[in-house]
Amino acid sequence: MFGLWKTWKALEARGIMGINRRNADYVLKYNKRSLYPIVDDKIITKERAIKAGIHVPELYGVISTEKEIDKLDEIIAGRSDFVIKPAQGAGGDGIIVIADRFEGRYRTVSGKIISHEEIEHHISSILTGLYSLGGHRDRALIEYRVTPDQIFKSISYEGVPDIRIIVLMGYPVMAMLRLPTRQSGGKANLHQGAIGVGVDLATGLTLRGTWLNNIITKHPDTTNAVDGVQLPYWDGFMKLAAGCYELCGLGYIGVDMVLDQEKGPLILELNARPGLNIQIANDCGLTLRTHAVEARLEELKARGIEESVEDRVKFAQELFGHIPPVEG
Ligand SMILES: Nc1ncnc2c1ncn2[C@@H]1O[C@H](COP(=O)(O)OP(=O)(O)O)[C@@H](O)[C@H]1O
Ligand SMILES: [Mg+2]
Numbered sequence: 001m002f003g004l005w006k007t008w009k010a011l012e013a014r015g016i017m018g019i020n021r022r023n024a025d026y027v028l029k030y031n032k033r034s035l036y037p038i039v040d041d042k043i044i045t046k047e048r049a050i051k052a053g054i055h056v057p058e059l060y061g062v063i064s065t066e067k068e069i070d071k072l073d074e075i076i077a078g079r080s081d082f083v084i085k086p087a088q089g090a091g092g093d094g095i096i097v098i099a100d101r102f103e104g105r106y107r108t109v110s111g112k113i114i115s116h117e118e119i120e121h122h123i124s125s126i127l128t129g130l131y132s133l134g135g136h137r138d139r140a141l142i143e144y145r146v147t148p149d150q151i152f153k154s155i156s157y158e159g160v161p162d163i164r165i166i167v168l169m170g171y172p173v174m175a176m177l178r179l180p181t182r183q184s185g186g187k188a189n190l191h192q193g194a195i196g197v198g199v200d201l202a203t204g205l206t207l208r209g210t211w212l213n214n215i216i217t218k219h220p221d222t223t224n225a226v227d228g229v230q231l232p233y234w235d236g237f238m239k240l241a242a243g244c245y246e247l248c249g250l251g252y253i254g255v256d257m258v259l260d261q262e263k264g265p266l267i268l269e270l271n272a273r274p275g276l277n278i279q280i281a282n283d284c285g286l287t288l289r290t291h292a293v294e295a296r297l298e299e300l301k302a303r304g305i306e307e308s309v310e311d312r313v314k315f316a317q318e319l320f321g322h323i324p325p326v327e328g
Contacts, residue, residue, distance in 0.1 A: 015285035017276060026290065030169065030251025031272050038248045039270040040133060043087045043141055045248070052247045054240065055266045057083070057144040057258075064139045066127060069120050072142070081145040084123065086131040088138045090271075092189030094131030096122060097145060097159065109158050109186040146266065149259040151232060155179055157221035159186025163199070163237055163257045166274050166286065169297055170245035170309070172238050172316045173289040175199040176278045177206055177231065182221045190277055195219065197226045198282035202321025204234025210280040236265055238313045244270055246309075282322070289320055 017026075038044050049056045060082060061075030076082055080101050086094040096119070097109040105113050123140045125131070132138035148160045155161075159180035166174045176196045180186050183193030190196050195216065198207035206229040209216045219226050231237070241255040244267070254274025258266050279285055296315060300307060307315070 015287035016279055017286040017290070019276065021287070022276060026168070026252040027273055032249065035249050036272055039250060039253065039272045041087050042085065042269055043139060045270055048247055049267050054243065054247060055263060057146055057266055057268070060142045060144065062139055062141050063123055063127070066124060069123050072120065072123065075142050083143050083145050084119065085141055085143070086126040086138050087141050088132035088136065090133060092184070092187035092192045094126055095187060097186050099145070146258045147261045149232065149261050151229070151259070152179070154222055154224040155219050155226050155229060157181050157219070159184070160188060160258050162188040162268055163231065163259070164274070164278065165237065165241035165255050165257070166278060167241050167245060167253050167255055168290050168293045169251045170242050171293045171296070171312045172201060172241050173293060173320065174278050174282055174284070174286055175201055176281045179219060179226065181211070181219070190275065195226065196277055196281040198322070199231065200322040201238070202317045204231040204237070205229070206231065207282060207322060210277060215280070233259065233265055235313065238317070239309050240265055240267065242309045242312045292319055
């Protein structure tokens with residue numbers, strides 16, 4: 001307990017953002033309520049992304065009513081792997097990742113065998129709103145299963161790691177790699193038991209990690225070091241995340257991306273209330289960085305300038321890099 005307290009105290013001194021400040025000064029200030037559906041509904045996010053030419057996992061089908069559950073066979077015909085998720089879910093709840101079929105049944109990514117009836121029942125639960133924000137009726141979406149790039153093999157246990165970047169008014173401010181563990185059942189959500197690893201914005205090199213509120217340097221399942229790993233396509237991820245501001249119009253978002261073995265970088269989802277644990281993983285508070293972006297915006301406004309995605313990424317990389325350039 002004392003160790004954690006010390007960590008928070010140290011972060012506070014470096015401008016840690018608490019939940020009240022996040023809500024009042026960022027979420028409420030920069031995120032227009034009327035735009036929330038774009039990020040709170042994964043089907044709408046997908047449609048927007050496709051229109052903007054941004055790659056996402058392919059949508060195989062949508063089930064909106066009990067009656068449409070019969071369509072499932074048709075949607076997954078000829079496919080041995082796919083993902084079912086609630087359109088308005090959060091925190092990894094209600095997501096089933098099917099990796100294979102097995103004698104008329106399905107095998108999840110963590111090896112559990114489930115029947116067709118169980119899947120239908122699960123979809124029915126999604127529709128009633130069991131996993132949706134506020135318990136509202138929801139839709140189920142069936143999509144392409146992402147196969148993670150080989151780079152993650154040694155530092156991830158099953159499932160798909162994702163890369164989260166917090167973006168303020170189109171400027172990336174902090175990044176984290178989230179790694180599934182045995183405990184998280186193939187999902188990369190921290191509260192399911194995944195690890196969060198800080199990422200240097202300038203280089204895409206991983207920093208240390210946080211797991212169940214502890215600071216770690218090794219993956220608990222694979223025992224490999226989680227720090228010092230170079231993420232591929234780093235500048236591409238930064239630009240993808242920065243461009244999500246134009247895509248959704250929300251000023252303060254968490255952009256979740258994955259690296260598929262075949263399709264490359266894809267956007268998984270956008271969050272209008274991104275979590276604050278990213279600060280522990282980066283050993284750094286958000287406030288100093290968000291203030292720097294706000295000061296930049298003021299300055300540009302005075303000069304009547306708006307920056308492009310490339311300029312915004314460059315600004316963030318020059319200012320928010322963790323690792324000083326190597327000497328000599
Ligand atoms: N298409 C997919 N293929 C493989 N794994 C996925 C897929 N979609 C989601 N996941 C896994 O589930 C996690 C949560 O998915 P996400 O779409 O971000 O929903 P949530 O809003 O519940 O966080 C991801 O971080 C990833 O690990
Ligand atoms: Mg997510």
